Amino acid sequence: MADGRIIKALSGFYYVQDEVNKEIYQCRGRGNFRKRKITPLVGDNVVYEAENKTDGYILEVKKRENELVRPPIANIDQAFLVFSATQPTFNTQLLDKFLVHIEASDIKPVICITKMDLVSESEEEIIHNYSKDYSEVGYEVLMNSAQSLSGISEIEEHFYDNVTVFAGQSGVGKSSLLNAINPDLDLDTSDISTHLGRGKHTTRHVELIPFGSGLVADTPGFSSLDFRGIEADDLWLYFPEIREKTNECKFRGCTHMKEPGCAVKAAVDEGEIKAYRYDHYSSFFTEIKDQKRRY
Numbered sequence: 001m002a003d004g005r006i007i008k009a010l011s012g013f014y015y016v017q018d019e020v021n022k023e024i025y026q027c028r029g030r031g032n033f034r035k036r037k038i039t040p041l042v043g044d045n046v047v048y049e050a051e052n053k054t055d056g057y058i059l060e061v062k063k064r065e066n067e068l069v070r071p072p073i074a075n076i077d078q079a080f081l082v083f084s085a086t087q088p089t090f091n092t093q094l095l096d097k098f099l100v101h102i103e104a105s106d107i108k109p110v111i112c113i114t115k116m117d118l119v120s121e122s123e124e125e126i127i128h129n130y131s132k133d134y135s136e137v138g139y140e141v142l143m144n145s146a147q148s149l150s151g152i153s154e155i156e157e158h159f160y161d162n163v164t165v166f167a168g169q170s171g172v173g174k175s176s177l178l179n180a181i182n183p184d185l186d187l188d189t190s191d192i193s194t195h196l197g198r199g200k201h202t203t204r205h206v207e208l209i210p211f212g213s214g215l216v217a218d219t220p221g222f223s224s225l226d227f228r229g230i231e232a233d234d235l236w237l238y239f240p241e242i243r244e245k246t247n248e249c250k251f252r253g254c255t256h257m258k259e260p261g262c263a264v265k266a267a268v269d270e271g272e273i274k275a276y277r278y279d280h281y282s283s284f285f286t287e288i289k290d291q292k293r294r295y
């Protein structure tokens, strides 16, 4: 018996990387998993037994830290939220939506701003200001370019000893970044126009690719981004700067929407909380309430 981690699932087989020798063993799930409703996931830490490289069995799936539905991966340490500085334009509303999802999944977000080689001087200033805002909220922000290779080694350092998933719209440069870090990967990159209408990743299986002593998912996360599963009344938890102020609100259970004596709104008025972040909070809040009403 040995410990390992599932790094790939394909056609009923699980590919388990041994924790000690790092070799990969092809395994099947134990016969009684189905009856016990256990579905091993890529990323799962397991106990397995293998006679040889192609004939193993997973005996036990250990408790998960967290899991994503799309892509189906467990025990993710961090999500790189990939946004381009330009082409497409940096979109803070979408970034905040991603941040809410990733905070709700209990995964550490890292904001990764790509295509820095393409920005004009005025765009660069805007991006740096956003970077400062998000850093002040407590997020890590990395800026880089797959074209000029600036900031690439910094990303690489973040991969060590972690399981990382990339998330972001099509065309922001996720594949280009991974290729820049590891040219052997040779992931398919293409113009934004050819992305439209057909997800290039839709038919692929999920795999964790070893990067140094870390693992990176080759399939981007969050293909769908509605707020199902997130309660409006919990939304404040997923904005760190709002979470920090909540105790100071006059009413317990303040939603920070209309209540008097709201410390969050006061902080927005004083510029301590960025108005655009609060605006996103309040529009997401309304969106979730409306969504609930429709069901």
Ligand code: GDP
Binding pocket: 114, 115, 116, 117, 118, 144, 145, 146, 147, 148, 168, 169, 170, 171, 172, 173, 174, 175, 176, 177, 188, 189, 190, 191, 192, 195
């Ligand atoms: P993905 O859909 O997020 O994987 O994005 P891709 O990696 O396929 O990149 C989409 C397009 O943006 C391609 O045409 C890339 O060549 C281009 N691109 C990606 N990264 C950069 C970059 O850092 N600089 C420039 N100038 N173009 C980039």
Ligand code: ZN
Binding pocket: 246, 249, 250, 254, 255, 256, 257, 259, 261, 262, 263, 264, 265
């Ligand atoms: Zn409040």
